[in-house]
Amino acid sequence: MTKREEEIAARVAQHKDELTALRREFHAHPEISWKESGTQEKIIAYLQALGLTAERAVGTGVLAYLRGGKSKGALLGMRADMDALPVQEETGLPFASEVPGVMHACGHDSHLAMLLVAARVLTELQAELPVDILFVFQPAEEEIRNSGAGQMKDHPLVRRCDRLIGLHIWGDMEAGTATLESGPVMAASDTFRVEISGRGGHGAAPQRAIDPIPAGCLFVEELQRAIAREFDPQTAALLGVTSFQAGQSANVIPDRAVLLGTGRCFDKAVRERFPALLERIARGIGESTGTEIRVRYEPGPPPLINDAACTETARRVASSIFGDRLRSGGVRMSGEDFAKYENPKCFLALGGGSADAEKRYPNHSPQFQIEESALAYGVRFFVNDAFCYGEELCGEFIKNSWNFAENRSKIRAA
Numbered sequence: 001m002t003k004r005e006e007e008i009a010a011r012v013a014q015h016k017d018e019l020t021a022l023r024r025e026f027h028a029h030p031e032i033s034w035k036e037s038g039t040q041e042k043i044i045a046y047l048q049a050l051g052l053t054a055e056r057a058v059g060t061g062v063l064a065y066l067r068g069g070k071s072k073g074a075l076l077g078m079r080a081d082m083d084a085l086p087v088q089e090e091t092g093l094p095f096a097s098e099v100p101g102v103m104h105a106c107g108h109d110s111h112l113a114m115l116l117v118a119a120r121v122l123t124e125l126q127a128e129l130p131v132d133i134l135f136v137f138q139p140a141e142e143e144i145r146n147s148g149a150g151q152m153k154d155h156p157l158v159r160r161c162d163r164l165i166g167l168h169i170w171g172d173m174e175a176g177t178a179t180l181e182s183g184p185v186m187a188a189s190d191t192f193r194v195e196i197s198g199r200g201g202h203g204a205a206p207q208r209a210i211d212p213i214p215a216g217c218l219f220v221e222e223l224q225r226a227i228a229r230e231f232d233p234q235t236a237a238l239l240g241v242t243s244f245q246a247g248q249s250a251n252v253i254p255d256r257a258v259l260l261g262t263g264r265c266f267d268k269a270v271r272e273r274f275p276a277l278l279e280r281i282a283r284g285i286g287e288s289t290g291t292e293i294r295v296r297y298e299p300g301p302p303p304l305i306n307d308a309a310c311t312e313t314a315r316r317v318a319s320s321i322f323g324d325r326l327r328s329g330g331v332r333m334s335g336e337d338f339a340k341y342e343n344p345k346c347f348l349a350l351g352g353g354s355a356d357a358e359k360r361y362p363n364h365s366p367q368f369q370i371e372e373s374a375l376a377y378g379v380r381f382f383v384n385d386a387f388c389y390g391e392e393l394c395g396e397f398i399k400n401s402w403n404f405a406e407n408r409s410k411i412r413a414a
Contacts, residue, residue: 004387005320005380011121012379019117019375022046024095026109030084030102033140033148036060039082039112043137046116050123052135058151062137065157066122068129068386074393077134077161078382079338080115081108081141081148090366105368107169107352108141114167114375118382125383130390134161144191144300147337163310164345165385166338167378171361173351175371178322178381179330180348182311186304187236188271189335190263190297192278194219194241197292200255212257213246215289219259220244222281230277231270238264238333239274264333266303304339310346313392317384318348321377334363350378 001009012019031039043062047054054064060082089096089103097103104110119135134157140148152158173179196216201209220241231237239261246257263274275297282293318326330349338347352370353360361367 001320005384008121008125008380008383008387011124012117012376012383015117015120015379016376018120019113019379020372022116023109023113023372023375026112027093027104028095028098030097030099030104030109031082032086032102033083033143034059034146036082036139040137040139043082043112043116047119047135050120052119052123057155058139058148060139061148061152062135063155063157064119064135066119066126066129066133066135068131068133068390069127070130070390071132072130072393074131074390075134075161076131076386076389077136077158077164077343078115078118079136079138079164079166079341080111082112082137082139083108083142083148085142085364087364087366091369093369103366103368105365106142106363107171107368107370110169110352110370110375110378111167112137114378115382117375118379121379121383122386129386130394131386133386134158136164141337144189144335145298147301147340149301149337149340153341158341158343161343163307163389164341164343165310165314165347165382166345167348167350167381168336169350169352169370169374169378171353171363171365171368171370173349174353174355174357174360175351175374176322176377177325177327177351178318178348178377179327180306180311180315180318180346181328181330182306182308184266184303185306185331185347185349186336186339187238187264187266187333188303188339189300190271190274191300192239192261192263192274192298193296194259194261194278194282195294195296196257196259197294198253198255198257198290201253203251203253206253209253210290211253212255212291213253215285215291215293216244216246216257216259218285218289219281219293222285223278226277226281235270236264236266236333237270238262239277263297264335301335301337301339304336304347306346307344310344313389314346314348314381314385317381317388321380321384348381350374350381
């Protein structure tokens with residue numbers, strides 16, 4: 001590590017207790033998408049205590065601006081998501097959720113704590129900071145159709161950012177590890193609803209009914225066949241039914257069945273095929289079973305694509321922090337609305353799971369937990385990236401100045 005990196009690591013270590021306390025406070029008081037008002041107030045109070053001006057944005061979000069003492073005007077955005085999930089926590093932790101049916105089961109409590117402490121450290125180092133920073137606390141990442149990034153991306157301050165960085169903590173990766181890739185790293189995340197209408201009747205007289213349940217079963221089977229046989233096996237394409245609801249009684253044939261599902265892919269052409277495929281299957285099965293089948297396809301976040309230049313900066317930073325525990329790969333079929341931001345951007349996958357693989361729980365699980373030792377790595381990533389990006393800009397400025405001076409000398413000589 002350089003002397004600067006050693007200083008940053010030492011400063012982050014000094015705030016270890018505060019970092020843990022913040023994470024536990026957010027964890028105990030989770031709020032679902034677009035309801036993060038209490039979380040918003042805590043973020044604003046913390047940032048104002050640092051001397052920063054924090055403003056409410058897109059409802060329950062927060063933005064704060066830090067001007068670097070040695071900045072030439074470049075603006076680096078740092079983003080953390082805020083919302084929790086409608087999950088009943090089953091961890092048994094002493095700081096477990098105090099809100100029935102709501103849990104920070106995706107690590108957003110950790111993201112908030114890491115970015116807030118990064119704001120503290122960057123404020124402490126403001127005089128030496130070579131870029132301006134926009135802290136972006138974004139609500140409603142989990143809201144697929146109406147996610148927070150879809151609105152936050154159009155805020156004038158966010159649009160000004162020359163780059164935007166973020167991270168996500170994962171329970172299935174060991175704490176102290178990370179993955180980082182240029183290009184596609186997370187999939188497009190769409191949803192669909194299939195409503196099958198038949199004719200209800202007595203379970204003892206199926207010939208007088210039009211049963212939507214066999215039609216639904218055929219729909220699921222045909223969808224599996226189509227994905228396996230109509231798409232290149234080397235192309236990541238996922239269309240899966242995740243919910244099948246029909247009937248409430250053992251002796252009544254229902255008149256309706258509803259299927260819910262998700263579509264995931266990285267390729268735009270593949271994504272464009274999904275709605276037509278579902279409609280085609282619906283027509284065929286509807287005709288063969290005498291049911292009426294309606295499909296509604298809802299696009300969610302696009303694939304998350306890490307910008308090459310932004311990722312190269314992040315790789316320099318992460319290599320120094322994680323060493324040989326920085327891994328390649330890490331591409332996931334899960335979605336992330338960070339993809340909606342139009343700025344050049346980069347997203348780090350941060351390990352947060354136990355060293356014992358048997359004790360790791362996936363994100364969105366009611367048993368989801370993270371090792372709090374992972375939090376310091378995230379803070380260091382945010383802070384070091386700001387200085388590394390600034391150094392790159394400074395080097396480019398000097399290089400351009402040399403080129404200008406050299407060209408001017410040639411002109412005079414001529």
